[in-house]
Structures are given as C-alpha cells and as structure tokens.
Amino acid sequence: MKNMISEQYQQAVFDTDRQLALQIVQNAIDNGVLPEEIVFDIVVPSIEDSISSVSERRYTNLAQHFMASQIAAEVTEMMVPLFRQAPEIVGKMVIGTSSGDFHGLGKRIVKGCLKAQMIEVTDLGLSVPAERFVDQAVELGAAVIGISSMMAHTARSENGSIGVRRLLKERGLEQQIRIIVGGTPYNHDERLYRTVCADAWARNGIEAGAVIVRLLGEIRP
Ligand code: B12
Incomplete structure (x- = not known):
C-alpha cells in the first residue's frame, strides 16, 4: 500500500497539486500509515527522486521545484508532532x-x-x-x-x-x-x-x- 501512496503523492507533487498531496497524506494516516513512514518513506524519497537525473519526474522548472519543497515542508511540519517518539533532530x-x-x-x-x-x-x-x-x-x-x-x-x-x-x-x-x-x-x-x-x-x-x-x-x- 505504501508504494501506491508514495506513487500518488509524488505525482501530485509533480503536478504541484498541493491540495491533492495533502489529501493523499491524510488518507494514508486514516488508513494506518505512521507519520514517521510518511516523512521518511514518502516525502524524503520524493524530494530525492525529483532531482535524480534518471527520474521520470525530474522537476523541469523553478515553480515546480519551489512548490514541491513547500509541500514537503508543510507535510513534515504536520507529521512531526504526531511522531510516537520525538524525532531526533540531526x-x-x-x-x-x-x-x-x-x-x-x-x-x-x-x-x-x-x-x-x-x-x-x-x-x-x-x-x-x-x-x-x-x-x-x-x-x-x-x-x-x-x-x-x-x-x-x-x-x-x-x-x-x-x-x-x-x-x-x-x-x-x-x-x-x-x-x-x-x-x-x-x-x-x-x-x-x-x-x-x-x-x-x-x-x-x-x-x-x-x-x-x-x-x-x-x-x-
Ligand atoms: C528571480 C530573480 C530575481 C528576483 C528575485 C526574487 C526573489 N524574491 O528571490 C528579482 C527580480 C527581485 C531580482 C533582482 C535582481 N537581480 Co536577479 N535574478 C533572478 C533569477 C531570474 C532567478 C534567481 C532564483 O531565484 N533562482 C532560483 C533558485 C531556486 O535557483 P537555484 O540556483 O537553482 O537554487 C538552488 C541552489 O542554488 C542551491 N542553493 C541556493 N541557496 C543556497 C544556500 C545554501 C546554504 C546551499 C547549501 C545551497 C543553496 O539550492 C537551491 C535549491 O535547490 C536569476 C537568474 C538565474 N538564472 O539565476 C537572476 C540573477 C541572479 N539576478 C541578477 C541581477 C543582476 C539582479 C539585480 C541586480 C537586477 C537589477 N539590476 O536590479 C537585482 C538585485 C537584487 C538584489 N540586490 O538582490 C543576476 C546576477 C548576475 C551576477 N552574476 O551576479 C542574475 C544571475 C540574472 C543575470 N543573468 O544577469 N532577481
């Protein structure tokens, strides 16, 4: 299930559809995905993928890059207070x-x-x-x-x-x-x-x- 959510989330971010990206995250939480998994298994890999030269979803313009990072920051800020253990700040x-x-x-x-x-x-x-x-x-x-x-x-x-x-x-x-x-x-x-x-x-x-x-x-x- 996580792979599918990850796929949907990445596509929404790629399309700079903030509303949809947030909805996908909310549905995932409602279906039992942990906030930690959202951040580390979905959000971070999606940012990494966006700059990979082999990715099909490599960002091609500035607006897309900017929106994607804002969505990532927003989702992370929403998820961190829900972590079971306070995450270790690096x-x-x-x-x-x-x-x-x-x-x-x-x-x-x-x-x-x-x-x-x-x-x-x-x-x-x-x-x-x-x-x-x-x-x-x-x-x-x-x-x-x-x-x-x-x-x-x-x-x-x-x-x-x-x-x-x-x-x-x-x-x-x-x-x-x-x-x-x-x-x-x-x-x-x-x-x-x-x-x-x-x-x-x-x-x-x-x-x-x-x-x-x-x-x-x-x-x-
Ligand atoms: C948008 C823009 C503006 C906007 C800025 C709006 C804003 N709120 O930021 C406005 C219109 C205000 C502007 C004004 C000016 N600009 Co201007 N601007 C640009 C433009 C088109 C894009 C810059 C940008 O935002 N890039 C977007 C970011 C995302 O770029 P990025 O490099 O991919 O960012 C990544 C990395 O650099 C890195 N990174 C960035 N910061 C950091 C920090 C750390 C710690 C790390 C690790 C990584 C990192 O990570 C980022 C994200 O992945 C550039 C042209 C260009 N192609 O760069 C000119 C440009 C930078 N501007 C230029 C100039 C000359 C000016 C003005 C002097 C124009 C004028 N005569 O008034 C003024 C100066 C204003 C000032 N004092 O700062 C020149 C600079 C020339 C030079 N060689 O020094 C450029 C290069 C245009 C050109 N070719 O002539 N500008």
Whole structure:
C-alpha cells in the first residue's frame, strides 16, 4: 500500500497539486500509515527522486521545484508532532542570503528540503550581514551557518562568507561552527566556496542535507 501512496503523492507533487498531496497524506494516516513512514518513506524519497537525473519526474522548472519543497515542508511540519517518539533532530543551523542579496527563492527551497531531513533551520532572512550570522548562530547554538548568494559580488563580498570566516577566527569559534554556501555563482564555479573561505557548498537542498550531516559529524567531540 505504501508504494501506491508514495506513487500518488509524488505525482501530485509533480503536478504541484498541493491540495491533492495533502489529501493523499491524510488518507494514508486514516488508513494506518505512521507519520514517521510518511516523512521518511514518502516525502524524503520524493524530494530525492525529483532531482535524480534518471527520474521520470525530474522537476523541469523553478515553480515546480519551489512548490514541491513547500509541500514537503508543510507535510513534515504536520507529521512531526504526531511522531510516537520525538524525532531526533540531526542538528541546528541558521540560513540567510548574503549581505546585499535579496534573492530569497533558493534559500526557501533549501530550507524546505532541510526540514524534511530533520535539520532544525532558523531563517535569518534576506541580506544578512556577516556579524548577524555569527551572533545568531552563537545565540541559537547552531553548528552550521548557511549562506545563499545568487550574485557573484555578494558571494565574494567581505560581508559574506569571507566576513563570517574572519569573525569565527577572531572569536575562536572555528571548531564549533561550520560554513556552507550555495547559489548560482557556486554552481558555475565549483572552487568558489574555497575562495570565499567556506567549509563546503552544495548544489541544491537535498545535497545540502548530506553535506550538513557530514559537517555536523566533524564538529562532534
Ligand atoms: C528571480 C530573480 C530575481 C528576483 C528575485 C526574487 C526573489 N524574491 O528571490 C528579482 C527580480 C527581485 C531580482 C533582482 C535582481 N537581480 Co536577479 N535574478 C533572478 C533569477 C531570474 C532567478 C534567481 C532564483 O531565484 N533562482 C532560483 C533558485 C531556486 O535557483 P537555484 O540556483 O537553482 O537554487 C538552488 C541552489 O542554488 C542551491 N542553493 C541556493 N541557496 C543556497 C544556500 C545554501 C546554504 C546551499 C547549501 C545551497 C543553496 O539550492 C537551491 C535549491 O535547490 C536569476 C537568474 C538565474 N538564472 O539565476 C537572476 C540573477 C541572479 N539576478 C541578477 C541581477 C543582476 C539582479 C539585480 C541586480 C537586477 C537589477 N539590476 O536590479 C537585482 C538585485 C537584487 C538584489 N540586490 O538582490 C543576476 C546576477 C548576475 C551576477 N552574476 O551576479 C542574475 C544571475 C540574472 C543575470 N543573468 O544577469 N532577481
């Protein structure tokens, strides 16, 4: 039965039919499927499938990608309180766009994907100065800072990842906090993340989940 539900859910998400996707989830719950199964066996694989190059349902446009991640985040938020045991949060992070950058769509998509992977994400919003990234990460106990930049000059800015690195150094926080970056300029130059002193980058939200789990593992004692 789960395979059939998964199939129906994926098709609804692919068609960006939010109402139908939510209805399928509700019917599944009514038929005894566990909330944990909805998230880990249906929602997460569906996101993974959507970016797989061999998938028949690979998303082809931005609106579809955006809607799918919003549906995934919404379903996850509905299911988590119903889990029998509180799910283990993999780790905490903050995310925002770099100073001067008001392109927020990529960040929102990433955030939706990470929530479905049990990474607790606090969204600091748009055009976040380096100092605020660091202050907020410390205040919230976040071990990863995620910086989204859609423009070349905001990716390379002294008030972006480079500034965050400088502050982490100055405050002796480099062992406790990692930096991950992403956005169009990184997709075009796979070495750029090193130039801007980040620890890692990822091409999309799903890849980001795996990379962030690795970064969290590095800083555990
Ligand atoms: C939509 C858009 C806008 C919208 C933004 C609306 C909004 N609310 O976000 C508006 C119209 C406001 C806008 C304004 C501008 N824009 Co604009 N915009 C775009 C456009 C068309 C799409 C960007 C986008 O949203 N992509 C969608 C996301 C989903 O893209 P994505 O890369 O697939 O996202 C994934 C990854 O990047 C990754 N990712 C993203 N963030 C992160 C973060 C982390 C931590 C990780 C791990 C991964 C990750 O995961 C995402 C999801 O899978 C691009 C063109 C393009 N093709 O990129 C230009 C573009 C980015 N804009 C550009 C420019 C120049 C501007 C303006 C300066 C234009 C002007 N003269 O006013 C202003 C600047 C505003 C500002 N200060 O920020 C240029 C930048 C050029 C450059 N090389 O720097 C681009 C590339 C267009 C171009 N070819 O010239 N823009």
